[in-house]
Amino acid sequence: MQEILFFLLPIAFYSGWQAARKRYRERQEKRKEISGSFVRGINYLLSEEPDKALDVFLNYPEIDEYTANTFLLLGNLFRNRGEINRALRIHQNLVARSDLSKSQRLAAMLALGEDFFSAGMLDRAESVFTELLKDDPKHAEACEQLRSIYEQLHEWDKAIEITQCAQQQRSKADHARLIAHYYCELATQELQKQNLFRAEETINKAAKAYPASARVIVLKADLAYARGQRGEALEAYQQAIGKDSRLLGMLFSQLVNNFNQPDELERLYVFVQKAFVKTQDAKLFGYLLQLARKLGKLTDMRQQVEEHLTKGKPSLNTLVHSSDMLSSLWREESGCEIAQLQTALQRLAASQPDFQCGHCGYKMHGYLWRCPACHQWDTVSNV
Numbered sequence: 001m002q003e004i005l006f007f008l009l010p011i012a013f014y015s016g017w018q019a020a021r022k023r024y025r026e027r028q029e030k031r032k033e034i035s036g037s038f039v040r041g042i043n044y045l046l047s048e049e050p051d052k053a054l055d056v057f058l059n060y061p062e063i064d065e066y067t068a069n070t071f072l073l074l075g076n077l078f079r080n081r082g083e084i085n086r087a088l089r090i091h092q093n094l095v096a097r098s099d100l101s102k103s104q105r106l107a108a109m110l111a112l113g114e115d116f117f118s119a120g121m122l123d124r125a126e127s128v129f130t131e132l133l134k135d136d137p138k139h140a141e142a143c144e145q146l147r148s149i150y151e152q153l154h155e156w157d158k159a160i161e162i163t164q165c166a167q168q169q170r171s172k173a174d175h176a177r178l179i180a181h182y183y184c185e186l187a188t189q190e191l192q193k194q195n196l197f198r199a200e201e202t203i204n205k206a207a208k209a210y211p212a213s214a215r216v217i218v219l220k221a222d223l224a225y226a227r228g229q230r231g232e233a234l235e236a237y238q239q240a241i242g243k244d245s246r247l248l249g250m251l252f253s254q255l256v257n258n259f260n261q262p263d264e265l266e267r268l269y270v271f272v273q274k275a276f277v278k279t280q281d282a283k284l285f286g287y288l289l290q291l292a293r294k295l296g297k298l299t300d301m302r303q304q305v306e307e308h309l310t311k312g313k314p315s316l317n318t319l320v321h322s323s324d325m326l327s328s329l330w331r332e333e334s335g336c337e338i339a340q341l342q343t344a345l346q347r348l349a350a351s352q353p354d355f356q357c358g359h360c361g362y363k364m365h366g367y368l369w370r371c372p373a374c375h376q377w378d379t380v381s382n383v
C-alpha cells in the first residue's frame with residue numbers, strides 16, 4: 001500500500017503543478033485583456049469619443065481600488081464639463097456594483113448625489129445623500145450637501161437638523177449664525193401667517209442660538225409692530241440699525257411708511273442725524289435728507305448739504321438727494337437747470353443697483369440676507 005502511495009506522489013505533484021500553471025496563464029490572459037480594454041477606453045477618451053469610452057468602462061469586468069478611483073474621477077470630469085448624463089451613467093454603474101469596498105461605495109454615492117445636485121434634481125440628490133448617511137451618519141460632505149439642498153428648497157427645519165451633523169465643518173460662531181438665520185426664516189414665515197405666538201417662540205430660539213444677531217432684533221421689531229406696539233417696534237429697529245448700519249438701507253422705506261406720524265418721523269430724523277454725525281457715513285446722509293424733506297426741514301439742512309458737497313465724500317446717492325433739496329430751495333430763482341440736473345441724476349441713480357455682496361461682488365436692487373450668487377449669509381451691503 002505504501003509503495004502505491006509513494007508511486008502516486010509524483011503524479012499528484014505533477015498534476016497540481018499543471019493546474020497551477022493553467023490558472024496562472026488564465027489570470028495573466030485576463031489581466032492582459034482588462035488592461036487592454038482600459039487602454040482602449042482611454043484612447044476613445046483622448047480621441048473625443050466619450051460614448052465609446054463610456055461603453056468600455058461600463059462593461060469593465062473587475063473593479064479594484066485603482067480602477068474604482070479612476071472611474072470616480074472620470075465621472076467627476078464629465079460632471080465638471082457639464083456632461084451630467086455621462087457622469088450619472090458612470091457613477092450609477094459604480095454604485096450598482098457588488099464588488100466595491102465600503103469606502104468606495106460611499107465615495108461613489110457622494111459623487112452620484114453631486115451629479116443629481118448639479119443637474120438640479122434636488123429630490124434625487126437628497127435621497128442619495130440620505131441613503132449615504134444611513135451607512136455613515138457623520139459623513140461631513142453629505143451633511144453639507146444636504147444642508148445646501150434644504151437651503152435651496154427653503155426647508156428650514158431640516159436645514160437646522162442637518163447643520164448639527166455638519167457642525168465640525170465650520171467655526172462655532174459660523175455654525176450659530178447659520179442656525180439663527182434658519183430660525184429667522186421660519187419666524188418670518190410665521191409672521192407672514194400672523195401666527196404671532198409661534199413667531200415669538202421661533203425668534204427666541206434664534207436669539208438663543210446667536211445672541212449677537214441684528215436680524216433677530218429686526219424680527220423682534222416686526223413682531224412688536226404686528227402687535228401694535230409701535231413705540232417698542234421703532235426702538236428695536238433703531239437698536240438693530242445701531243448694531244449694523246447696513247440695515248437702514250434695507251429698512252428705510254418700511255420705516256417711513258409704517259412710522260409716518262410726525263413725532264415718529266422726528267424720532268427717526270434725530271436718530272439718523274446722530275448716527276451721521278458720529279460716523280460721517282455718506283450712505284446715511286441720503287436717508288437723512290429724505291427724512292428732512294418729509295418733515296419740511298430742508299432749510300435746516302442747507303449748511304450741512306453745502307458742507308457735504310464741498311468737503312464730504314458725496315456719492316451718487318447723496319448727490320441725487322442734495323440736488324433734489326437744492327432745487328426745492330432755489331426753484332423760484334433758477335430752477336430749470338437744476339431740475340434737469342436732478343432728473344438726469346435720478347435716472348442714473350435708478351439704473352444703479354443699491355446693494356452688493358462683499359464676498360463675490362454680485363450687485364442687486366433689494367437687500368437680501370443671503371447672496372443669490374455665492375449663497376453666503378450677511379455679506380450684502382449698500383454699494
Ligand SMILES: [Zn+2]
Nearest residue numbers: 357360371374
Ligand atoms: Zn455673494
